[in-house]
Amino acid sequence: MSEKLVIGKELKVKYNGIFDLPDLYRKMKFWLEWNGYGPEKGMEKQYTERIKPNGKQIEIKWVATDEASSYVHKVLEVTFLVIGLESIEIEKEGKKIKTKKGDVEMRFTGYLVLNAGNAMGDDLSYKNWIYKKFILKRNIETYKIDMYDDLTDFQDEAKGYLTMQQF
Amino acid sequence: MIKKVYKVLPGTGIRIKKAGIFDFDGLYKDMKSWFIEHEYLFHEKEHTEKDLSHGREILMKWYAEREIDDYAKFRIDIFFFVEKFTRLDKKAKAELKITYFASVELDYKNNWQKNPLYKFLFFIYNNYIIKGRILTNYEPKLKNDLREIAKGYLE
Numbered sequence: 001m002s003e004k005l006v007i008g009k010e011l012k013v014k015y016n017g018i019f020d021l022p023d024l025y026r027k028m029k030f031w032l033e034w035n036g037y038g039p040e041k042g043m044e045k046q047y048t049e050r051i052k053p054n055g056k057q058i059e060i061k062w063v064a065t066d067e068a069s070s071y072v073h074k075v076l077e078v079t080f081l082v083i084g085l086e087s088i089e090i091e092k093e094g095k096k097i098k099t100k101k102g103d104v105e106m107r108f109t110g111y112l113v114l115n116a117g118n119a120m121g122d123d124l125s126y127k128n129w130i131y132k133k134f135i136l137k138r139n140i141e142t143y144k145i146d147m148y149d150d151l152t153d154f155q156d157e158a159k160g161y162l163t164m165q166q167f
Numbered sequence: 168m169i170k171k172v173y174k175v176l177p178g179t180g181i182r183i184k185k186a187g188i189f190d191f192d193g194l195y196k197d198m199k200s201w202f203i204e205h206e207y208l209f210h211e212k213e214h215t216e217k218d219l220s221h222g223r224e225i226l227m228k229w230y231a232e233r234e235i236d237d238y239a240k241f242r243i244d245i246f247f248f249v250e251k252f253t254r255l256d257k258k259a260k261a262e263l264k265i266t267y268f269a270s271v272e273l274d275y276k277n278n279w280q281k282n283p284l285y286k287f288l289f290f291i292y293n294n295y296i297i298k299g300r301i302l303t304n305y306e307p308k309l310k311n312d313l314r315e316i317a318k319g320y321l322e
Binding site for chain 2: 008011012016159164
């Protein structure tokens with residue numbers, strides 16, 4: 001069985017104001033693809049749209065995997081919850097532009113999956129034990145740092161798009 | 168009595184208020200760098216921004232953890248509440264409230280939480296055997312880290 005090593009769990013980014021959801025969606029998806037996370041199809045586990053009296057409500061969940069090696073996979077999970085999304089018109093440089101306004105909450109989780117797909121047999125197998133104890137031990141810190149960097153960069157990408165404070 | 172999570176600051180934490188013009192970008196980036204340089208694992212647990220009529224409102228919750236040895240781990244939580252935030256060239260004008268919380272988590276690997284006997288031994292160990300180490304080693308070290316953060320970026 002594979003083992004999950006959580007690096008960061010449910011880190012929230014919330015924004016209330018004007019934003020272009022389709023553009024945010026595209027930018028975030030592009031970041032994942034550019035950084036080797038996939039698969040392009042099947043990454044989206046949920047997409048729900050509801051019409052509510054105060055505007056549209058949208059829920060999206062992505063689970064994106066980077067197969068860092070046959071033994072270690074890096075996984076980024078993100079959920080979007082958009083509420084009260086309504087169309088508005090703003091004036092920019094003398095021109096009227098149609099855009100959207102609402103509340104968006106994104107939750108980011110990043111973890112490593114060890115022995116992904118039981119590459120080294122089950123947990124009790126000697127192959128898995130030897131691999132974990134002697135070979136992976138040297139590299140696991142690098143994978144953890146990589147995962148941490150990806151998680152914070154991905155979180156920063158969303159904040160940057162929403163003109164929020166970034167690191 | 169020393170519990171599993173030993174708080175080194177009062178329950179309500181330490182609060183710092185600042186209003187006026189200051190380098191918010193610098194404060195934001197440098198504080199994170201400080202944690203990374205001092206081997207803390209840093210996370211921004213929550214980041215909320217709202218555009219209001221009197222300026223932007225920002226709420227941030229950070230936590231950072233550092234494993235001191237196999238038994239103890241430091242944890243620092245920082246909450247930022249920024250009101251009336253407006254950008255002025257490279258600086259920002261705002262009202263800033265920062266609250267710090269700090270604690271030492273003992274037996275963070277949960278080796279002594281398996282059954283009531285282990286838990287009893289854990290209690291004896293913390294309150295009689297290594298109490299001195301906790302009070303004279305861990306606590307001042309963590310307080311010193313907090314002092315550095317506050318001194319470097321807020322004074």
